[in-house]
Amino acid sequence: MEILGIILSLFLLMLFAYRGFSVIIFAPVFALLAASLQGFHVMPAYTELFMAKAVTYVKAFFPVFMLGAVFGKIMEDTGLAKSIAHAIIKGLGKERAILSVVLAAAVLTYGGVSLFVVVFAVYPFAAALYREADIPKRLVPGTIALGAFTFTMDCAPGTPQIQNIIPTNFFGTNIYAAPISGILGGTLIFVLGMAWLTWRRKKALATGEGYGPHTLNEPVIDEKLLTNLPAWQLSMLPLLLVLVVNFILTSMVKWDPNLLVPFIAMKLPLTAPAVKNVVSIWALIIALVSGIALAIALGYSRLPKGGLQKSLNAGAIGSLLAIMNTASEVGYGNVIASLPGFKDIAKFLLGIKIGASPLPSEAVTVNVLAGITGSASGGMSIALDLMAKDWLAWANSIGMSPQILHRVASMASGGMDTMPHNGAVITLLAVCGLTHKESYIDIFAMTVIKTSMVFVIIAFHTLTGLL
16 A cells, blocks of 8 residues: 555656646655655645755756756857758758757757757757758657767766766766776667667658648758858867866866765765865866856857846746756655655666666666656656665675766666656757657657666676776
8 A cells, every 4th residue: 555655656657747747746745645654744844854855956957957958058059069960961951861860969969068958959950951851851850869969978988968977976976987887888879779760761762751730840951040150170179178178077176075075074964075066066167157158259140139147047937947857756755765665666676687787777777767857857866865775885886987877877767757758858859840749759769768778787797897
């Protein structure tokens, strides 16, 4: 009965999220429903457990969410992101239309631009190119998803996306953790994803299907606007600066391990246990600030009406929804984890043993929770908050590096997260003017490929021991 209450709560959360209701409101509602069914008093469960864990998450990751959103907004409003997307897509041409869209999205994502901004920046050029090449428009979402939601989001070592940052806080790793596994997994995802999309295009061509008679959100490319875009070489500089500064501060700078000592002495309630747990976040904060400053310097004159103030405010305000959505999901997970019925679920998940390794248990747990919540960062945060210590202790007992725990968690989070109720999926389809019925099958194909590659990486590490 206790487990049924948890399952009911999870089902209701997923259903309401799919129907577009805010998880900021309904995550605590369904968490407290589950708690009340198992005899917990609602108010202390809400204020002392749900809110405490949500606040802890905000403390750890709000700067990354906020600065990432501001950086993306500046790149969007100055035309720098569009310049990069246009240059790649135009350079490769309609003969390589699918590849050009994938690469445009991938470059922006790996450079630190948020996934939502990438969708808005790439879509107009992708749709125009597909129309020119007479490729079905319904393939555009799957193509953008491959470039932005997969190998550059959480596989590629050094990617500054939040899905690659969160594990550093739990495992004391950095964003370059398990580079060989990450590169291998990312390469396989890219190759298989391209093979799927190419096959889909050929299948459509064989039946005589072209771009299609679409009217919703059809882009109108103003040639005058294109001639006024900044040079793509200049537009790349903020992305490169983020990557370079991040690499230097993460891999080359020796941070003083005593930096936190004065703050620990103050007995602050949310102080990190060690410098290694926050170095990656510090490095990314500095890197994003550097990228924002350079993007402003390069594109200040191109900012729309309202200028810098409007762009900064819009980015900052936009980040609040993202961080609060994820924090609410983390609070939800911790309420569920406190319930007696969850002990049996946790025991089952920890009992997933293939080769006496914690990796299958971690992959399944993160994947399932990401799928249920419809959020890569939310599902991974819940899983790691609840079980990272157990997986780390397990890994230490068999001499396994925490680096591979980091990479598997990161990659698994970007697997089943792209279920139909995922916010990024809904946004992508809305921007493209398409429906789930028309285009979700290709997004789901990317999901299946991505999820499968997590277990390929686990097998690769198990057989070779390489990171």
